[in-house]
Amino acid sequence: MDAELKRLSDIADNTVRIGLARGADEVEAAVASSERAEALIRAGDVFGAKTSESTSVGIRVIVKGGVGFATVNDPTRIEEAIEDALALAKASVPDLHAGLPTPETLPMFAPPLDPTIEDVNIDDLVASAGFFLDQIKSLDARVSVDSGEINWSRSARAIASSKGVASRRRRTFVGGSVFGMAVDGAEVGSFDGDGDVVASTAEFHSALAAAAQRFVAKCVGALRGGKGTTMTGTVILTPEAVSELILPTLLGAISGRSIRLGRSPYVGKLGQRIASRGFSLSDPAIDARFLNSADSDREGLPCRNTALITDGVLNTFLYDSYEARRAGVASTGHAVGGATSLPSVGIHNLSVDPGSETTASLAGSIDRCLLVTRWSGSSNPVTGDFSGVAKGAWMIEDGERRPVREVQISGNVFELLNRISGISSETRIMEGTSSIPSMRFEDVIVTAG
Amino acid sequence: MVVDASSMRTFLDGLLRTEAGWVELRWHRKSSRGVAVEDGRVANATSRHEDGVSVRVIENGTFGHSSCGASDEASIRHAIAKARAAARAASSRRRIRLPDLPASRLAIGDFGREGVNECMTRSLGEKIEIARAAEQAARGASGLIQSAGAGYSEIHEAKAIVTSDGASASFELVRPEFRVSAIAIKDGVREVSTRTRGVTGGWECLFRGGTSLALAEQAAKTAVDLMTAPRPEGGRKTVILDPSIVGLLVHEAIGHTVEADFVAAGSVAAGKLGTRVASDVVTLCDSGHSEYANGAGGTIPVDDEGVLASRTCIIEKGILKSYLHDRESAARAGIDPTGNARAFTYADEPLIRMRNTYIEPGDTSFDDIVASTDDGYLLEGPRNGQADATGEFMFGVERAWRIVKGKIVGLEKGVTVSGIAFDTLMSVDAVSREFRWDLGSGYCGKGQLMKVDAGGPFVRCSALLGSG
Structure with a gap:
């Protein structure tokens, strides 16, 4: 030592x-x-x-x-x-x-x-x-x-x-x-x-x-942003936008605390499909490629690589020792936080499995879609309802791509997870702790200003 | 050993006498306590204490900053040496040197400790009980409330700020906060409502707008009512913003774009001084004091550069009049600093931040504004908010009340409001005489967290609503 x-x-x-x-x-x-x-x-x-x-x-x-x-x-x-x-x-x-x-x-x-x-x-x-x-x-x-x-x-x-x-x-x-x-x-x-x-x-x-x-x-x-198109249609989120719009609400809903308090739609859904096929999410907590990897969590319990969702099916909830005790299961080693905060439930690293399409081809076959590189809005962690402004957004229509401003996208994160129509084969490792691909979703409400 | 801010100021003043060049020392003690109750259980009861000294120096026209968690002379001298080394290293690359910092509006003296005794002498049990009772009230308000939470917290700060060019100030303040939320669930439908209060001052200030139990009942009722509320129609609408949403608008959409560091980088407010950016019913200010009503959550007597924190009129009758400055940006602009340099902890360097930001009240009543609205929404209850360099803003609202032919006809679900800041202010056609601070809980984020407040009157304007 x-x-x-x-x-x-x-x-x-x-x-x-x-x-x-x-x-x-x-x-x-x-x-x-x-x-x-x-x-x-x-x-x-x-x-x-x-x-x-x-x-x-x-x-x-x-x-x-x-x-x-x-x-x-x-x-x-x-x-x-x-x-x-x-x-x-x-x-x-x-x-x-x-x-x-x-x-x-x-x-x-x-x-x-x-x-x-x-x-x-x-x-x-x-x-x-x-x-x-x-x-x-x-x-x-x-x-x-x-x-x-x-x-x-x-x-x-x-x-x-x-x-x-x-x-x-x-x-x-x-x-x-x-x-x-x-x-x-x-x-x-x-x-x-x-x-x-x-x-x-x-x-x-x-x-x-x-x-x-x-x-x-x-x-x-983002310069020369024009008016967007109001529609209910296809939206492509880059890795940054996926990490802002989709993952916080999803991870909150699979925490043992949300399950215990009945604040999650996933109560009783272990082993069931909660997302489209092809969507797999894991916490590579002892993977040397990720910076938050360590042998133990905030309570000193062992970390492990955990498959959270596999091909759309929910495998496990996240537990620290308290939530595990309440649920009658073993801790999954997901106590997180710094020394100056009480341990709470969370993940260490995050990885969404890549899909089979190139990033470029996600929009290639679509007549009209909105590409979002950053999202600024609010998601209700309990209901999953979200609404916010698409930042760094482009309308792609008939192969032409133009920047747009003042475009809102809204919907429900939990419903959106069942409307994934494409995942890119390339992923980006962000801040050394998350590996995320671009993802395409259907039937998203887009409101142009 | 517990020391008070005034005696620490004397100690730091003495220490500065033997240091060469420009040096700024800021002792900052921050003690917080918080309790959170959820579903009848104390989910956490925490205490946090940190204190130390921030050191800032100028070497070769460049700032160097260091800090130490101990407040003895040897530790502070060591931190000064490290700050000097950091400044010299950074100066090798800095293109534009710091201007001389005029010693204007520097504060001297002790600036009090309003509300500290009243808040800090209340027992721990009393503070836990207020959260426990509120949570129980929210949970018991309706059979549809499946889960509830409540929390009480307080931050007690003491500061002593001295500079080698003459600032020598000390003060203490306390900021209590209360929060309660209720979640209604039925047949897979979930709705949540939250009420928060946050002030600078004692408990009388904290609960001036309603008791903790009344806030719990309001949260529970709203969560239940939202279960059956329709979704608002999206699109451009006439909206009446309540003081909490006005607070979000002036903080997120205007305040950030007029922070002088952001202006220097090219924010949408750059080059617009003296031009019309709002309708003539809009006068918008940022103040270190609690204007019009007591207890604003961002109140400070002196900023973290030792500058008196006075009122700054940003927009006067629609004309952009001033940006928000620290000592450096004010020196470059050739004006007095506005007292907006703030640091979150002793380990942070001061940044340009807002304090209490607001639109000044008008002379129309809220009832008259509703009565003269043919088709629109009254928007209440902030969820979150962000703004862009372009002035484009977005904020989430918990409750949208439909207005038809001058009457409020029903509650609709929460909504996201967006727009271009100055366009939205140009569309303001009515400002109420009623005024409220309503953003004193929570924090602003800009690299560092910061306690701020914002508010104002009810304001009618045009904005884009997202649905749901």
């Missing part, structure tokens, strides 16, 4: 000891440290730079069924935080199902490490910021960068509990992002953004160059 993980583990173990001594029935401590450096971009220039270091402790205690959680960013003040957590637990309403999980054997998984990434410094980040801005400017001078950053972060986390859980992880990433728009004379295009995160310095500048290309294509493509 390296020195930093040992430091954090010692703090976690000590916190558990103090918590038990102060009267908690059960104690869990998550201790995380972070070092971060950023080159800041504003208005197309390197605006400045910043650095930060922090250590945070999150303490969950259980007293007679009451649960309290407290955090502090100063390890010398753990005793105050424990007293806070105890006060909350004692004032809380007892929950017969409250309890920390018992440890389980963790899988053998160690993410690939790039030793050179540990040596990245602020000068490297400033140089990369310059590279990123130069790439964007060389592609199209009409693109104006509003803000962005190049960042390096090294984090470590240790979890310990009175039940014997012991989990540790460490990781270092470099990333970059920009936001902006194209400005052509008096015309301002839609706001857009792009970026990427990688765990290897060798990949970093190629990832930034690819992000710059996507960013410029989206910004410039």
Whole structure:
């Protein structure tokens, strides 16, 4: 174990000891440290730079069924935080199902490490910021960068509990992002953004160059947006739009909490078809290609690769230890969150299986459809109803493609999942954690302004 | 050791005396507590405490920022050295150097702690009980309510901000929030309704618009009523926006486009100062104070650069008058800063952010505006909202009340409203005398989260409705 993980583990173990001594029935401590450096971009220039270091402790205690959680960013003040957590637990309403999980054997998984990434410094980040801005400017001078950053972060986390859980992880990433728009004379295009995160310095500048290309294509493509066509018809969502419009509502509906509270249409639907054939969704939680992969979840329980939906059929719900206990099943290792938040149900990484059509051919055989690269709207997580503005949108009619503005799309996410008519064979890995193809849906309500 | 903001200000002032060049130190302590109840169970009861010092310096005409989670002299001196190194590194690439920052409108003194004692001395049990009782009331309001949730939270902040060019300010504030939601389910049909309140100040402020139990009953009734409500017809419509939706409009669609950093990047408001961007019944402002009604959720006496946070008139009778500035953008524009530089935690650098954004009330009554509307919708209850560099905006609305021939005839389901910001403001033809802050719960996101508020009168305009 390296020195930093040992430091954090010692703090976690000590916190558990103090918590038990102060009267908690059960104690869990998550201790995380972070070092971060950023080159800041504003208005197309390197605006400045910043650095930060922090250590945070999150303490969950259980007293007679009451649960309290407290955090502090100063390890010398753990005793105050424990007293806070105890006060909350004692004032809380007892929950017969409250309890920390018992440890389980963790899988053998160690993410690939790039030793050179540990040596990245602020000068490297400033140089990369310059590279990123130069790439964007060389592609199209009409693109104006509003803000962005190049960042390096090294984090470590240790979890310990009175039940014997012991989990540790460490990781270092470099990333970059920009936001902006194209400005052509008096015309301002839609706001857009792009970026990427990688765990290897060798990949970093190629990832930034690819992000710059996507960013410029989206910004410039949105200029001269015209009026759309009102219709109920075919809509193609790019990977970004799929991740914004479809996946959050779907993932919320298959969480054990939504099922327990009856807030999901998928109650009692395990083993049944909930989406069109060809749609398969998984959480590759211990897959070295994805940056959130780790051997254990936020409660220190084992992570595993999980097929959530296979060929349209729902395989499993997502459970942390509490929801699993309520449902009478085993945790699926889907407790997520940082040290300063209570564990909650969620996924680690995400992968939608590719289909058989090329991205270009998704629109090829359609007389008229709307291509959406970004979506800005609201989805009701309970009903699945959604409505919002298609950003970076193009009407494709008889093979001709023209940008459109002020176009709303609306419908129901759960119904839309049964109206998938095409999935691209190419996928995009976004932020190192999600692999998503483009998808085509039928009978979507499109309202032009 | 617990320290107060005023004594920390004195400590930081002394520390600055031996530092060369321009240095800004901001001590920021943030303590929050929250409880959430769902279906009779306390789903979480949490406490969060973080404090530390933000350091910003200028070297070679470039900002450097660092922070430390400890507030002792050695830690702060170390952070200053790191900030200087970061600034020097960034200056190698910065094309346009920072201008001199005029020392105008810098705050000096202690700016109080209104509402802090009243809120923080209430017992933990009382705070849990308010959420528990509201959740129970919502769940018990109808046999159709299958699930309910309620939450209470509060953020207590203390700050001391000093700069080497003269700012020296300290203050404390507290922002309590309450939220209740109800979900009605029958035959596979689901509807959800939520009521929220968020203020800067004590509990009397928080529940000025209704008790927690009344809010729970409203949420339950709306969820049930939405079960049988029809979907609104999509298309361009005449709409009366309630103060919460006006708040979304002025925050998302206008406020972001007039943030000076966004203007510099080419937002749709760039180059429009002095031109007509709204009808002449529209006067739109952003203020650090709680204008017209107490408790606005984005209230601050001093911003995070140590500048007094006063009222800025953005649009006066339809004419664009000002952008929102931090010290740098104001110096470039040759005007005083507007007190809009804000940072979410001690580890964040100040960015240009809104505070309390609103349209000023008019002299027509709400009843008269409805009575003079032949065909349209009254839109209530924000769900979310976003805007674009183009001024194109979108926000979700929970309740759409149909208006026919001057009368509200029935409730229809939630809807998405969109439009082009300045076009929408140009279409405003009526502004009510009734005024309300109504966006004080939740956060604005712009790289960092931030507490803001927005509101105004009832406003009639034209906008595009999506269906459903």
